[in-house]
Amino acid sequence: MPRSEQANQQIRDERRRQILNVAAEIFARKGLAEARISDIAAASGISQGLIYRYFASKEELLRAVIANALDQVLTGLQELREQPGTPWEKLYRLTAYMWEGMRRRPAYVHVVLHTLISEAVPEEIRALARRYVRESYTFFRELIVEGQQAGQVVLADPEELTLLYGSLLQGLATGAWFMDDYSEVQPSIERMLRILKP
Amino acid sequence: MPRSEQANQQIRDERRRQILNVAAEIFARKGLAEARISDIAAASGISQGLIYRYFASKEELLRAVIANALDQVLTGLQELREQPGTPWEKLYRLTAYMWEGMRRRPAYVHVVLHTLISEAVPEEIRALARRYVRESYTFFRELIVEGQQAGQVVLADPEELTLLYGSLLQGLATGAWFMDDYSEVQPSIERMLRILKP
Amino acid sequence: MPRSEQANQQIRDERRRQILNVAAEIFARKGLAEARISDIAAASGISQGLIYRYFASKEELLRAVIANALDQVLTGLQELREQPGTPWEKLYRLTAYMWEGMRRRPAYVHVVLHTLISEAVPEEIRALARRYVRESYTFFRELIVEGQQAGQVVLADPEELTLLYGSLLQGLATGAWFMDDYSEVQPSIERMLRILKP
């Protein structure tokens, strides 16, 4: 007797997520080119062939990983956007949220970084990854301008402040991974925000 | 014919440097895995075979590129170390020097970044790249501590300050490359150093 | 419940024949290697797995298709053999029958052709397909010899005549398929037989 439609769907959903998570990890560590489908299959405990029932190609799998990450971040930002508070409070929550995200899913940050820095990745996927960064920066900038209007953020060029703030977050996200000596150091949110203080 | 031998050696040195520069560019854009020896040969205007007269393998070539970058940065840092001035003046010069370097040789930054984030690169080479970062951080930290003693740098945990400052530089170096919207923005040295101000 | 068993058997027979017909079509268009079991399953409206309840393998399925075609042609030839008339009348009926068959079931002709010309098909199946041709040729030859004895067929080497006549039929069968310009042309039976006329 065939499995019920529902049971099948559940199996498929679960498998898909499983592959997606494993792939994020492997892509994060090796990048698109050096990540082997066999690595992902082995780490998922399935055969290589099965991956192709869920994703059309290795590149398609990477795209799905990034779209997934993008989705989660955007959802989080959207929630933050809707919360009340002064601009500075919002900046504080945003910074905490980003920092927390980097700590919990470092793979996401690294997949995106790999994708952005390698021209070998198809432009379409890179565009997706760029959107990931751009959306974040746009939100940073909004809050910075609000903060300036409220007198809580220094009156400098908002573009410059956004770039500095964003770069700091990005540098922290990537640096912590491979600088063992500093991986224990936990910079305080307040200190990060120092760069925006009047 | 010593003259001819000398000339030969000069040709060899010249060619070696040429390959090294081209390779830095290509490794920076694609990473180790996706950079093709044929790309490098073509861009250098020589045959594939000839590259192997200068470098034993593709990995060896990457190592040479990184060693070269490392060498240049360390030399620069050493010069800065020997110059006189207050700690803050030194920090200013250091920041300007790093920023200038990133702007002039972005390829170096990216080769190192590629190497650091990809586990597919042989550990030996990654260790070299890590040294690149570590040496810089060590210098940052020295100056920060000196600055604290001179009352010019905020009295916070030096490790934390070093990480923040280093991450900011690193984030600026990588971010500017692919964030077109912000590639024109020129953050001021003073503002970068804001993060260390008392 | 004998009734249900009987019904079951009927369903099975029906389904088997359905798969066989679909497979003939697909094998005819793509050949053994490029015909996908999934194509056949989809076109039959059943799952891939189910095909294996009816046929042990893709090759086995091809064999059944050819055996089926062979069976139908041989039955037809047998009927012709038993009909009365002069040798020439029989040749006329044979030619009309073959031509009609090609027109109505072009897939059969093409499956057989695919099988005959591809060494990639297992020898056992090719032998079956060859038998298809051989049996026809044997019948052609019989009638040609009879015709010669009756003075209705030219007195040339019967082998040569058989080959020419058979090749003509075969050429017509395959050629018409892909020569669009000539697919409308309907050669008359008399003209085909011209090659055997005294």
Next chain:
Amino acid sequence: MPRSEQANQQIRDERRRQILNVAAEIFARKGLAEARISDIAAASGISQGLIYRYFASKEELLRAVIANALDQVLTGLQELREQPGTPWEKLYRLTAYMWEGMRRRPAYVHVVLHTLISEAVPEEIRALARRYVRESYTFFRELIVEGQQAGQVVLADPEELTLLYGSLLQGLATGAWFMDDYSEVQPSIERMLRILKP
């Protein structure tokens, strides 16, 4: 010291032709799908990789084989066209030429047949193969019409005659291959032309 430009070119030309000839043989026996690049490499006595320095893909190789065959046939037909004689003499020479060609390069005939009969072959290549047949048929038709005007060919529909004549040739070309019993039979040119006689 590098090889001279000329020597290199010679090596390349020879290799290319060698691969082309071997490939014709293998494609003729197995068709595009079942012909293995490894088969062709082994039969050519070279590595698989080398084939890709001469032909971009397996399909591209098939295309080259067919273009090559097409080229040779068209050249031959052109020469025949320019020779003097009555229409019937020309038809005789044409038939002899085609028959001779089939006997000497049966592989060409079969590659073309494989290509025409399999929908799995890319349409672009099939179009090339169709051109092979069409050009021949066009020439057949020309001579048949001329023959009719000269009273040497029966006054039937030229299309019908062309189809019959072409099918006969085609059937002979393919049939002889796998009908062992008849492979020794050598039909006379005169007898083949019988189908066009008044």
Next chain:
DNA sequence: AATGAATGAGGTTTCATTCAT
């Protein structure tokens, strides 16, 4: 010193077939 023809290992992807349900 220099070239580029040649090799061969290894990766992605496809699909016939099996098997749990």
Next chain:
DNA sequence: AATGAATGAAACCTCATTCAT
């Protein structure tokens, strides 16, 4: 009887590297 998820064996193709000239 029926499904479709899962497997695994090839096959195509790409390159780093070697080597004859």
